[in-house]
Amino acid sequence: MDIFLSSLEILARWDVIIALMIGSFGGVIIGSIPGVGPAVAIAILLPATFSLDPIVGLIILLGIYGSSAFGGAIPAILVNTPGTAVNALTTYDGYPMTKAGDGRRALSLAYFSSFFGGIFSVVVLILMAPLLAKVAPHFGSREIFLAALLGIILVVLAHRGQIMAAGMMACFGILLATIGLEPVNYSQRFTFGQSWLSSGMNVIVVVLGLFALSQAFLLLLERDHAPDAAKVEGNLFGGVKELLGHKRVASVSASFGVLMGMIPGVGEFTAQFLSYTYAQKTSKKPELFGKGSPEGLVASETANNAVPAAAMIPLLALGIPGEALTAMMLSVFYVHNVLPGPQLFEQQMDFVVAIYIALLVLNVLVLGFLMVSTNKLLKVVQIPTRFLGVLILTLSFVGVYSLRNSFTDCVIASAFGVLGLILKRLNLPIVPIILGMVLGGIMETKLRTAMPRLKTPLDMIDRPISFIIFSIIVAVLIIHVRVLVIEHRKRNQSDGDDADRLERTTR
DSSP, rough: OOOHHHHHHHTTSOOOEEEHHHHHHHHHHHHEEEETHHHHHHHHHHHHHSSSOOHHHHHHHHHHHHHHHHHHHHHHHHSSSSGGGGTTTHHHHHHHHHTTTOOHHHHHHHHHHHHHHHHHHHHHHHHHHHHHHHHHGGGGGHHHHHHHHHHHHHHHHTTTTTTTHHHHHHHHHHHHHHSOTTTTTTTTEOOTTTGGGTTTHHHHHHHHHIIIIHHHHHHHHHHHOOOOOOOSSOSOHHHHHHHHHHHHHHHHHHHHHHHHHHTTHHHHHHHHHHHHHHHHHSSSGGGGTTOOOOHHHHHHHHHHHHHHHHHHHHHHHSSEEEEEEEEHHHHHHHHTOOOOOOHHHOOOOHHHHHHHHHHHHHHHHHHHHHHHHHHHHHHHHTOOOOHHHHHHHHHHHHHHHHHHHHHHHHHHHHHHHHHHHHHHTTTTHHHHHHHHHHHHHHHHHHHHHHHHGGGGGGGGOOHHHHHHHHHHHHHHHHHHHHHHHOOOOOOHHHHHHHHHHHHHHHH
C-alpha cells in the first residue's frame, strides 16, 4: 500500500500530468497521420526528453507508443491507409465495412477493442509485478547476457523470409556498438585515427537517421498526396455492446498480444496474425474475413494494443528492449542514470508501479479523446505528404544538433537517413540494426563482467535461470531448423508434382 501511495505521489505532479496528456493526445494525432508513425515521433522527441525528469520523459514517450495505434485505425478504416504499420491488418476488414456504409460502426468497434487490449495487458502487467520483483534479482551478468542473445536471435528469426538480411543488419548494429572507446580498458576500436569516431556512434543519432530522416526523404521523393475521408456521423459508443458479443475473440487476442509483447523481437505483427488466424478458424462466418468481418477487426485491434504494456516487461525487469521503440526508451533511462533491471525493482518499485498506473490512465484518456475528436482528426489525416516530409526533416536536424551541438552528428544522421531510405526501398528490415546496437552493448558489458568468474564454458550455464535461457535458445534454433527442413521438403515435393504434371501434359 505504501508503494502504491508513493507511486500516486509521483504521478500527481503537474508536469507528469501534462506529460501524460501530451503523450496520449499527441500519440493519437501522430498515429492518425499516414507516413509518420510512433518511431519517427519518438526519435524526434528523444533529445528533448533528456532534459526532463526520467518519469516525465518516459511518460511522454510511453503515451506516444501506447496511443498511436488507436489513431492509426482512423485512416486504416476510413481511407484504406494504415496510420501506423501495426494498423495494416485493420484495413482488411475496417475499410470494407466503411465501403458498406458502416464506417462509424467500424471505428467504434476498433476504439473499444483497442481499449480492451490496452487495459487487459496493463492488468496482467500489474498482477505480474510481485513475481517480477522476486525473479528479477536472480538475474546476474550471465543471465542478462543470455537473455540479450536470445533477444537478438528472436529478432532475426521473426523476419520470416528475410532471416539472412535481418541477421546481417543485427550484426551491423553490433559492429556499430563497438566503435569508439571500449568500456573496460578504454582502448580505441575501429576509429582509424579519426577523433570524431572516438566517442562512438550515438544510438540517438542513428535512430533519428534510420527512422526519421529516412521517412522524410521517402515522403519528399514520393508524389504529393492528401487522403480524403468522409465525416463520421453519430455517436461512437455502439462498439461496447458489439465487443461484448465477441468477448472470446477479444480475450484470446489480448492474451496473444501480451504473450508476444513479452518476447523480445516478436511484437505486434506476430500477435495480430496469430489472433486474426484464430478468429478466422473459429468463426461461424469465416467467409466474411477480409470483406468486413467485425471479428477480424476486433482480433487485429485488440492484439496490437495489448503489446505496448507487455513489451515493458523485459525492458523494466531486465533492461532488455524487445523492439526499436523500447530501445529508444532505454536511452532515456541511461541518460538519467536510472538503470532498468533487477536493481530497479529492488530500489525503485514505486517508479515501476507509477509507470503501470500511467499506462492504465493513458488508455482511458485516449478513449475519451477519440470519442469527442474523431472528426477533427480527419483534418490531420489530410495533411499533404511533402509538407510532412519537410516538417520531419526540420525537426530531425534540430533534434540531432541539440544533442551535442555537433555538425558531425548531423552528417552522420544524414548518412544513416540515406541508408534507411535505401533499406526501405529494398524492403529490408531496419529494426535489427537498432536492437543490434543496444543489445550488442549490453551483451559485451555483461559478458566481460561475467568472464572473471568463469573457469570453463559450462560455467556460463551452471545456474538454473541461465540454463533455462540457454535451453530456450537451443530449442528456438532447433524448431527453426526443423521448420526450414519441412518447408524445403514441401517445396521439393511441389516442384516434383509440377514436373510430373508438365511431363504428362507434353505427352
